[in-house]
Amino acid sequence: MKTLLHVSTSPRGERSRSNQVGATYLAQWQAAHPEGRVVTRDLAAEPPSFVNSAWFEGAFTAPEGHSPAARTAMAESDHNIDQLFAADEIVITTPMFNLNLPAVLKAWIDQVVRAGRTFTIDENGYKGLTSDRKVTIIVATGGDFRPGSPAVGYNFLEPYLRGVLGFIGLTSLTFVYAANQSGGEEAATKGVADAKAEAETLAAA
Template sequence: MKILLRIDSSSRTEGSHSRKLADFIEKHWKSNHPDGQVRYRDLATYHIPHIQNDTILGFYTPEHQHNNVLKKALSTSNELISELENANEILISSPLYNLNVPSNLKAYFDQITRVDKTFGVDEKGNYFGMLKEKIAYLALAKGGSYKGTPMEKYDFQEPYLKAILHHIGIDVKNTFSIEGTSNPEVLQKKLNEIHQQIQENI
């Protein structure tokens, strides 16, 4: 049985275009995997704490030396990593906030990006991802238009997500991105186009 882990990050639990896009991807994924299971992690309703001093100390302290303080500090990280390890495919939905992903999604990756857990370092100092044989889908939404404009070089949303996922061993199979969501005149046309792309690529 395949498991899809869906991670939503928009602060808008209603009316979010990135969530709607993820809904359509999930629906199509379910039709292709009738025996599959979808597990949810909504970062708008599940608070991801920022890493603190004890969290970092726990990251770099051998597990057999963890005391109760470090175990508590690592509880969120351990839970999220276990969830990620058990998934076959990952669906991440994200709006563009101030040229990048929402802070809750950044906090999520800070919790799960751990040496000797999700990435390693070889004897030459090269990094390698440890979460192999997994693929990811990105559902991205932007209120403005960036592609092909002078603002494109300041859009760090997709480059960041692809880089951090690759760093832990997960390659992005498909990115579905919709721009100009603040313009209702073109929104529906763009949604129709991207829905067709999803049907052809999931």
């Protein structure tokens, strides 16, 4: 039985364009994998904790000496990493906020990128400890920041996610954009329709 982890970040629930395209992906995936299980992490509804001093203590000192706060911080990080490791496939649905990720998605990344669990360093440098798997990232944008567009140089979301997920071992990424969501009804509708068509093809693959 396959497991798909859906990490959702928009605070707009069903009105969210990234979630609407994500729903198309999930429906197609479920049709292709009738026995498959979808685990949903709604980061807007339940934001991950920010890294704090207890997290530092937990991640960088020996477990035997951990304070209760450090143990709690590591339990949250472990839970997020375990969900990631248990997934055969990952879908992230997200808006672009100010040229980059929503803060809740950055907070989730800060929980899962952890030395000794998802990456390590040795004499050869950094090495991701997450076995690669299919990751689809569905991005809703008010404008057009897609590769090939004139504003692509302002798109810090895609290069950052490629960098940080690659750092922990996830390199099989595909980005799907629902562009022009602030560009008037016609452009917004087309942006979602194009993204849904791409999502359907990807989910069935």
